[in-house]
Amino acid sequence: MAFSGVRPYLTGHYWANIGMNLKALQLLYPGIHLKGVEINHDVAKQLTDLIGERNVFEGSAFEYSVAEKVDLSLVKGVLIHINPDMLATVYEN
Numbered sequence: 496m497a498f499s500g501v502r503p504y505l506t507g508h509y510w511a512n513i514g515m516n517l518k519a520l521q522l523l524y525p526g527i528h529l530k531g532v533e534i535n536h537d538v539a540k541q542l543t544d545l546i547g548e549r550n551v552f553e554g555s556a557f558e559y560s561v562a563e564k565v566d567l568s569l570v571k572g573v574l575i576h577i578n579p580d581m582l583a584t585v586y587e588n
Contacts, residue, residue: 517542
């Protein structure tokens with residue numbers, strides 16, 4: 496099944512890390528528009544090299560507000576690190 500115009504937004508650990516999942520999506524769907532959130536400055540720089548500065552939000556999940564709808568969002572492994580009292584806030588974002 497092919498997706499046309501898929502614009503995934505990846506948050507892995509609410510950090511896209513260096514973008515390995517994004518690289519995989521680029522291989523499957525050349526020309527895909529990618530975004531990522533990364534809290535670690537050094538890792539965000541590496542992610543910027545992959546998907547461009549305007550596509551990387553450097554900061555916490557609690558600081559990020561979604562500005563556009565996307566067709567696919569990936570969230571991997573982050574929820575175990577979130578205080579249960581803050582889960583509703585993360586879900587809203």
